[in-house]
Every structure is written in structure tokens, then in C-alpha cells.
Amino acid sequence: MGVAGCGKSTLAQALGAALRLPTIEGDDFHPPRNRELMRQGIALTDADRAGWLAALGAELARHASGAVLSCSALKRAYRDRLRDAAPGLRFAYLALDEATALARVQSRAGTHYFNPGLVRSQFETLEAPDGEPGVLNLDATQPVAALRNAALNWLARA
Numbered sequence: 001m002g003v004a005g006c007g008k009s010t011l012a013q014a015l016g017a018a019l020r021l022p023t024i025e026g027d028d029f030h031p032p033r034n035r036e037l038m039r040q041g042i043a044l045t046d047a048d049r050a051g052w053l054a055a056l057g058a059e060l061a062r063h064a065s066g067a068v069l070s071c072s073a074l075k076r077a078y079r080d081r082l083r084d085a086a087p088g089l090r091f092a093y094l095a096l097d098e099a100t101a102l103a104r105v106q107s108r109a110g111t112h113y114f115n116p117g118l119v120r121s122q123f124e125t126l127e128a129p130d131g132e133p134g135v136l137n138l139d140a141t142q143p144v145a146a147l148r149n150a151a152l153n154w155l156a157r158a
Contacts, residue, residue, distance in 0.1 A: 001073035001129070003122040004114050005104035006094035006140040007147070012070035014148040015092075019155075022063060026071035027112075029055045039113045043121035046077075053078055057085025074125045076132065083134075090158065092151045093129050094140035134158075 002008055009025060016023035030052050034044055056071055060082065073079045073091065083089050096104075102119045109116060129135040136154045138147050 001071055001079070001091045002094035002140060003072065003074070003096060003098075003101050003126060004119055005101040005108075006096040007104075007144065008070035008072070008094060010144055011092065011094065011147050011151070012068045014144055015151055016068040018148060018152055019066070019068065021065075022067045024056070024059050024063070024067050024069040026052075026056055026069060027114075029059065035113045038115055038118060041115035041117040043118055043125070046075075049078065053081045057082055060086040060089065072122070074122065075127045076129065079129065079132070088134075090134040090136070090155070091129060091132075092136045092138055092147075092154075094138050094147070095128070096140035098123050100141065 009027070012023050012025070015021075030038075034048055034052060037044060037048065056069065060067060060069060069082075071082070073082060079091060098119060101122070102116060105112075105114060105116045105119055130137070136151060138150060140147075142150075
């Protein structure tokens with residue numbers, strides 16, 4: 001979990017492969033209206049995200065033997081909704097500064113519907129999961145292999 005550009009999808013794919021679990025790309029579950037809003041640079045509201053979170057929760061519940069989900073989960077309420085759908089769910093929080101997030105999102109312009117102008121709103125919405133149970137804080141500027149290994153070690157200890 002984390003803001004746009006933090007590397008959620010990349011880490012999820014690496015973890016899914018290492019754990020031999022299916023990977024769920026959260027962006028794939030946004031309805032067309034949400035994608036169009038983001039393409040236009042309009043930040044999603046809690047109401048816009050409600051159906052998306054419900055769909056992600058249902059998808060997690062469908063994978064009773066486990067899955068790896070990439071999802072912004074920017075607010076505690078969003079994470080709690082996902083926890084309700086999948087008891088025991090854990091989060092790897094990829095912490096990143098705004099300038100680096102913006103540079104990463106700008107570098108993928110044209111290949112992703114997320115408008116770089118929305119990066120600021122991600123940080124305004126973010127409720128960092130500091131102190132929440134079942135959360136691993138990671139420095140998103142670290143190499144993917146280091147992030148994967150840290151997450152795998154954390155999961156093995158849990």
C-alpha cells in the first residue's frame with residue numbers, strides 16, 4: 001500500500017512470485033468512471049472509492065488460501081474495510097516522499113491513466129499506518145529485491 005508511484009504493483013508481483021500466490025492488481029478493479037476521473041486529474045472521493053474497495057474485498061475473500069494485492073489503501077478506514085473482508089490481512093507500506101512519487105508517476109505518463117497532477121492529493125489523503133497492527137513500513141526507494149526480502153522475512157516471522 002501507498003501513494004501512486006511507490007512501487008506497489010512491482011513489489012506485489014515480486015511477492016506473488018516468491019510466495020506462489022496470485023497477484024491482484026488493485027487498479028484493474030477501478031470502474032470506468034473512476035479511471036476517467038483520474039485521467040482528468042480529478043481526485044477520487046470516499047464515495048468514489050467505496051465500490052472499488054468492496055470489489056477488492058470480495059476478490060480477497062475469493063482467494064481463501066491467500067493472494068497479494070496492490071492497493072493504495074490510503075486511509076485507515078480503507079484498510080479496515082479490506083481487513084474486514086480478509087481477516088489476518090497484512091500491509092506492506094511503501095513510504096515515499098512526494099517529489100520522488102511525482103517523478104515516478106511522470107515517467108509512466110502515457111502508459112497509465114493516473115494523472116501526475118493527482119500525486120499531491122494522494123499525500124493529502126494519506127493516513128500513514130504508523131502504529132497499526134499487521135503493517136510493515138518499507139522505504140520505497142530501496143531496490144525491489146530488498147523490499148521483497150524484507151517483506152518475506154517479516155511474513156515468515158508473523
